[in-house]
Structures are given as structure tokens and as C-alpha cells.
Amino acid sequence: MRKVVHNVPLFLALGLTLALPCATLTSCQASGPNKSIIVGSKMDTEGGLLGQMIRLVLIHHGYQVVDRIQLGGTALVRKAILEGQIDIYPEYTGNGAYFFHQANQPVWKNAHQAWQRVHDLDLAQNHLVWLPPAPADNTWAIAITDQLAQTAHLKTLSDLADYINKGGSIKLAGSDEFVNSPAALPSFEAAYGFHLSPQQVLTLSGGNTATTEKACAQGTNGVNAAMAYGTDGQLAAFHLVVLADDKNVQPVYQPAPLVRQAVLLAHPDLAGDLEPVFALLDEKTLQTLNAKIVVEGQDSSTVARQWLSEKGFLP
């Protein structure tokens, strides 16, 4: 008897945890699942910008939209769309190489083929549709200071390789991943025929392009080159220039809306509504818009709305 009474709290805990969901189930059987479109995006600046664009365009065309923008990192957002927790989000074509473990195939270095490949694979395996991408490439790149570019006449990575091989002084800041992943710095080194000694590389473990570019702009530890993404907004503010990848070493990362097939079938006009918007988002445009968020501190939805009305997509 005593034993049972003393276990009362335990039973209470179990009972309540079991009872709560049951109560919620019975009390609202009537209302059906939500019919609105859930827009998600990754947590970074460009993710927020493109997510807002999708959201604003869809609202303008009369869709019911739920805002799940800047949800989390790539892995989590990908999981969310596979689980049906979001319906649409902007993703980069080049990431298909990692989603489908085909990182060493050359197809990812060609813009159209990369889009086609990831489109076909995702449609067949996951019932996800890749809508037409934006003509911008947000791939890994190497940026150098304006000053170095002018004094040493560097425009492309081939120029940089010459400069390094002739003994020019260089120190590159990059994240752990950029320095060590075979797809990044090692692939640049192999293709252009240069080699950076450990003294010429500053590894910022866990660093993003914002930190590496800042290190480069401020000349921290003598850094004068940095890992960068093609569409980073802060490049101009930091007085950095991106060196052209003239041998097309890197996979192409074009942003495109990725949507669940079921949602697209229910709203077939959706693709046509978004296509003209993404068609106008080239590298320069994305750099400028990203800069408004990062450098000027404007809100991503304000920047997106302003650009969309400038281009006539919104009144």
C-alpha cells in the first residue's frame, strides 16, 4: 500500500505526458490540414533575401503563405523539405553534388547540366522539383584586396598562380573546410598549378566568408587574400575583388527555388510566377542586394520588396 502511494508522482508524470496529446487529438478532429504554402530558407543573408522574394511574390499572386524563412543550416532545411515541414525554399544547384554523393563528377561544373542533374535526381527520388535557377554563381572563390589586384595586375586565378610561383607575397584566410576539402583550395591548387605552404594559409576553423573577408580587409596577420562566395555583399565595402575562375574548377552554385512536387501540382502557376524574378537575379544584383542587408543593415524583407517593386513584380 505504502509503496503504491509513494509512486503517485511517477504515475502522475506518466499520466499527464500521455494525456496531453490525447486531449489535443480528440478536441480538434474537425479542422483539416493547412492548405497554405510554407516558405523556408537557410539562415544566411542570401537565404533570407531569396526566401523573402519567394514569399512576397507568392503573396502578391494571392497565395496563403506561412513564413519559415531563415530556419536553419543546409542539412536541417533539406531535412525539413523532405519531411514536408516546408514546401519551398531557395537552394543552390551545386549542393546536389553533396545531396547525392557525386562530388567528383564533372557535371556540376556546368551550369545547365548541374541544374538538370539535380532536378532529375530530386524529382525521381524525393518528389522535389527544381524551378529554373538565377543566372548567378555563389560558388567558392578567392578574393584579394583591391590594392594587390592593381599593383600586381591580378584578374584571374591563373594570374594569381603566376604571381605565387614568381614568389609574390600572399597569405590566404580560409575556413577549415575551404582549406582541407578536396573540392575547394586543393582543387584550385591542382588546376592552376600553385601551392600554398602552411605559412601562407591562415585557417579560421568554423569561419564563414564574412570573417575571412574581414581578416583580409584589415590585413590581420598579414592576410591579403580570402575565401569568398561569388555573391557576397560585403566585398565592395571591404575593397576586395573576386578573382575569376578562368578554368571553371568550381562546381556552379546557382540559386533556384526548390519546391515539393505535391505543392506544385496543386498550384501549377507557381513556377511561372517565380521564373521571371529569378531570371533577373544575376551576380551583380545579388551582391548589391546582399550589401544592403550586410553593409547598410537594412531588413531583408525591405530590400526584397524594394527590388521587386523596382522591377515591376510588385505594385
Added chain:
Amino acid sequence: MVKRKRLSSLKDRFFSGRALSWAVIVTLVLVFLPLYRLDPNRVVLGPPVYFAQVLSVSPMLWLVVLLGVIVTFFLRGAFQEFFLLLVALSLWCFPTLTWPQAGQLSQELRVSPDVAFWLVQVLAISRVLVRKKASRRLVVTLRIVVLGVSLATLLGGGCAALSVIKEANSAQVFERLGQHLSLTVGAMVGALIVGVPLGAAAARSRWGKLLFQSVSLLQTIPSIALFGLLMVLLAGLTRSFPSLQSWGVRGIGATPVEVALTLWAILPLASAVQAGLRMVPSDVIRAAQGLGFTPSEVFWKVELPLAMPSALAGFRVAVVQTMGNATLAPLIGGGGLGWFLFQGIGQTSPDMVVLGVLLVLIVTGVADQLLKLLINAQQRRLRNVAFEV
């Protein structure tokens, strides 16, 4: 002899060593360390600005600060504290008058606080904290005056030119603050429902102890892994029971965060309850049984009240811990004050990170102090009841 005594009391009054050291440190910091930075925009660092420079930019205004510092040399106790707080506060709002253009949102120019600014803030707050008893009416009144003036200038846009405040779009701040509080409250309700019975069970039965240990294992799962796991679990749950969705249960957003925060808060709460119950002297329980108390009466009327101080202390720890952990919510779209931290890191904006940190610190500090007051009041009541008996 008399004269010397008067002199020493004068010296004591005006130049007490300890009071003087505060004034000297503040002066040294202001003179030798950079006070602000004038950044051309949000990401590029600008040149440092020293106190001598702001004095030459708008002398009338900054002479007031200088006077304030000089006054602290001659004061001690409550008034010195008051003047130090005023000097610290003026550093927040005077840039708005010196560089009014930096306060406009369309302007890229930013006045960022630098080393001397933060050190003066730290010194002023330390000056408040070193006082052991704050019961004197004068001290309390002066502090309330400072608090009122700071709130008024902040809300009236008096600090708008400072970069950290410029990051704080007011609608955004209140939205994130609301999310943060609702995440914490939701998680604490869940933790109370599960943690208190669990702690009670762990104090007396072997099964409860086993369950308790398995909960403490949950503490070791990394946050991102737990969020990923919860998303898949909750998504599966809403697929099988679609009606859950209308209750706001989703695999992303607030739900997984609240579940994770609850799981993390159970351990401190349950272990405090367990410890509290274990500390109840067995003599007291036997005495109660001897008086004819039923087992449930023993629990509710004797053991629980006696375990209360420990349980409440555990609750306070759990609340503070949950408020800190809630900053991870943006990792799965849960919002909250952590949003400023993650966005600030992503956009290389230290100001945004500082804003987030300040907000989290303030909210957590206020909650902690409120709980402390509540617990003290409860214990005082308990003691009074005991005396009456």
C-alpha cells in the same frame, strides 16, 4: 589635537582611499583608452575616437561628462555611485547629440562603443554591486532615478546614434523578446509537469531513479542533433495525427525548441526536488506518522513544504539555464533573442551580436532577481507560519 581630528575627518570625508580609487580608475580609462569608433559603415572598422577628441568636437556637451567624473572624486557612498552611473549613462546618449547624422537609419556612418566605453559601464555596475546592503532609502531612490532616466532616454531615442542601439529595430526587439519569453515559459511548464514528479519518484523508488538517470543522459545530446531528431519525430507525429497541426505542433519552429528546452530543464529541477526530499529528516516523517498522518498527508503537508527551498532554488537555476539555452532556437526556426546572435555572426556585425548578448543578459538577470525575491518572500512566509505554530 582637535584640529588634526577635524582635518582627518575632512580627509576621510573627501578623499577616502577606496572612493578615490573608483574615480581615478574611471579617469584613467577615459583619458587613455579609445571611447568610440567612427565606422564608415556596418562592416568596415573606422578610426578610434578618444575622450580628448570628443571634447574638441562638441566641448560644451562633453565638459558635462568631465565635470561628472571630477565630481566623483569628491563624493563617496551613494552619491558617488549615482554620479558614476550618470557618467556611464551619458556615454550612451551623448553621441546622439555629437553626431546626430549617425542616428538616422539611412546613414551608413556608425558610432561603435570601444574599450573605454565598455570599461566605464563595467566600473559603474561593479560600483553598484560592491555595496553589500542596498536597504538605505537614499541608495534605492537614486538607483530608481537612474533606471527611470535610462529607460526614458532609451525609449525616447536618446541613444539612437550608438551602433548597438541602431541594430535594434524596436518592433523586431519586442517580437524576439516575446518569443524568447514564451519559449522559456512553455519549457518551464513542461519541466514542472514532468520534473517535479520525477524528482519525487527518484527520491523514493528504484524505477524513478532509473528514469531520472536516463533523463540526465538526454543532457549529453548536442543541441543540433537533438533538434534534427525532434524534427523528424514531430513531423512523423503530425503526419499520423494531422489535427496536431492546428495546435501549432510542427517539426520546425517553437515546438521542437520547447521540447528540447523542457528535456534540458528537467535535470536541474528534478535533482533539486530529489535533494530537497532526501534532506527531510526521517524523525519529522516518523513524528508525522505518529500523529496519525496518512502517507499522502505526510507527502503533501510535511515533506513537500520542507523540500520547497531546495526545489525553488532548482527552479531558479532551471529558469536561468533555459533562458540561456533558448538562444539556440534560431537553429530550427524558433526565433527568440538568439536570432540577433546568429544573424550578427552571419553578417559580420559585432554590434548585432552585442545587442543580442545585452538583451539576453538583461532578461535573464531580471528573471533571476524576480525569482530570488519570490523565493525570499516564500521562505519568509514559511518561517512566519512556523513561528505561529
